[in-house]
Amino acid sequence: MATLAELRVQIDAVDDELVRLFEERVRLGGQVGDYKIQNGMKIFDRQREREKLKDVAEKASTEFNKKGVQELFEQLMAMSRKVQYQKLVEAGALGRLPFIGVKELDTQNARVVFPGTEGAYSQAAMEYYFGEKCNSFYVRTFRDAMESIEEGAADFAVLPIENSTAGAVDEMYDLLVEFENYIVGETIIPITHTLAGLPGTELSDIERVYSKGVALMQASRFLDEHSGWQQISVANTAIAAKKIMEDKDKSQAAVCSANAAKIHGLEVLVDNINDDPNNSTRFIVVTNQKIFHKDAKKISICFEVPHESGSLYHLLSHFIYNDLNMTKIESRPVEGRNWEYRFFVDFEGNLAEPAVKNAIRGLREESRSLRILGNY
Known part of the structure; x- marks a missing residue:
């Protein structure tokens, strides 16, 4: 039986060959990209990739290897697409995104x-x-x-x-x-939330507390200390303050800002009732x-992904390969399609940058319903 050192020598030799073949594959993928650009063809051919994955899996000898080979080739094809998207940038084929860069927002006359x-x-x-x-x-x-x-x-x-x-x-x-x-x-x-009521209100007078649902939650520790208070959600913290003044009922109070209390003629009964002081x-x-x-540094987008394994993973890789820093991701259900989701992503960049155009081109081709929500 070979020693560990001998086995590692053999693995190193295989790895060297893999690197050589990888670079050869990337070169050929680039030539495919040139052909597609010259002939106006789309970079991403989903059906071709599915057929390729099925073909390479059938050549593997075990179920474990079939899955591994498919995963490997998914990565190889994804990297090949990214090379082709880069060629689109170099060829100027990405064009302009439908957003106009401005030096300043017109806030003076807005x-x-x-x-x-x-x-x-x-x-x-x-x-x-x-x-x-x-x-x-x-x-x-x-x-x-x-x-x-x-x-x-x-x-x-x-x-x-x-x-x-x-x-x-x-x-x-x-x-x-x-x-x-x-x-x-x-x-x-x-x-910074406060508890506000009519002037002269005592805490013992209060029976009902009004505010936006989120604000009630953010002050839940304080409110829960007064278990007899009924908590009632309204559209907005300031609307809650306005209601208390209009109703002129000392059994009611609002969770709102000190400014809202002042504007609507209320008295701050308890200041800074946030659970988290850094809210x-x-x-x-x-x-x-x-x-x-033109100096914007953050971009927000949203997109849907095919309901299949690895689809989100491959889309997010466009940020990695274009050296773009993703700062946030959220998901929301897609209306009318149970258990399918729309993803919202924030990342650093400017719509005028080639790397951003490259990433967006890849995301647009490989996702469903990509929308740019803004650059700011």
Whole structure:
């Protein structure tokens, strides 16, 4: 029987041959890419790849090897496609993406919409991004804000998309798919909840607490200490504050910001009731124009994948091979197709960069329904 050292020498020799054959395969794949570009053919041929995987699997001697060979060739073909996509970039065949780069967003003359009412955290995010004197108005819901942009009543909307403790705002991801609106900016603000009531209210007076469901959850430890309080969800924290003032009932209180309490004439009964003192929310700035700042550094996209093994893995590899840093991934169910999902990905880059164009071309060809949600 050969010694371990002797076996390793043999493996090294096989590995050297594999490297040589790999480079030869990449070279031939590049020539295939040249042919496809010259003849206007698509890079990704799903049926051809399926036939190839079936063929190589039949040549393996055991079930274990069949599976291993298929996995190996899936990788080889994926890498070959990436070489061909790179050739498309070199040939200038990727063209321009349907977004226009601008030096600056026109924020001076813009009309901005935010959801909720005066004192909402969305208003605070809007004023932080656009300035306190911006021309703005509010609507009740996220959907109303998206419709305002689509209809041209507003140029921009400021909407929450992610909270540091509660996670993604699922409704916003669904609305980004439903509406033809695009992300052009973002801002992050701290979220500090207070318990607010009518002036002179005592904690012993309170029977019902109103707020947005997420805000109630973010203050759950404090609220649960008062087990007799009924917690009631409304559309927005500032709307909750407004309700308390309008109802003029000391048995009611709101979880809202200190600013919302002040605006609506309430008294802060207990300050800073967050479970997490570092609570913050990321807001996106959305418009109906396909534009991006020329210095933008983050891209958001969404796509669906074929409902088969390895499909998501192969799509995400486009970020690796183009040296793009993926910063976030979320999934949402696809309406009408049980147990199938749409993926939302954020990654670093600019739509003008060749590596980004290369990655998007590959993602577009190999996924279903790729959409660029914005570059900001």
